[in-house]
Amino acid sequence: MSTVVKAEAKLQSLGEITPSRRAGVIYRNSDDVAFLKDIRTELDTVLYQGVGATKTAFEIVDDDRGMRWIVLEDGKFNDLVSSVYTVGNAIGANGGSEYLIAAVFELYFTGTVEDNTYRSGLRTYWIYRYDRKAFYPFVPTGENEGDRDRPTEARLGHDLRKHGLTIEKSLTEWMGLWGIPF
Secondary structure, X not given: OHHHHHHHHHHHHOOOEEEEEEEEEEEEOOOOXXXXXXXXXXXXXXXXXXXXXXXXXXXEEEOOOOEEEEEEEOOOHHXXXXXXXXXXXXXXXXXXXXXXXXXXXXXXXXXXXXXXXXXXXXXXXXXXXXXXXEEEEEOEOXXXXXXXXXXXXXXXXXXXXXXXXXXXXXXXXXXXXXXXXX
């Protein structure tokens, strides 16, 4: 996850990316995993106690597809990334690794894409799929599934790879996540 911070810092210095204050971890809920059954209490311990505590705010949101989101908010991007990493690791280390789906970072993109059109302040997401161990950009353009900005995704994919992130090679695995609750 330190590469996420480095890539964000480089792209922000180039004026292409502005981070938001929000990110999330999405997983399939399971009553079979004790850690997930009492996730709010567990995350209070994981995020708010100990030497590396960031005090990142969080809320639990169930979506209309039966998935559960841990929505994190922090004004410091480094702390936000650290908290996402901590939450994913805590779930994985406590019997929930097979239920983890993705970590999602919200940012805003400004720049020119391959068709020479300019985008300004376009909401984008950097998605990390736990099963693929790789990132990819996602740029929805509407609420309907399939509404996405592929030229901007291609540009961001190239930039993220250039700045050190492992990017999913198969474009068919760049899954859209409509209905992100932040």
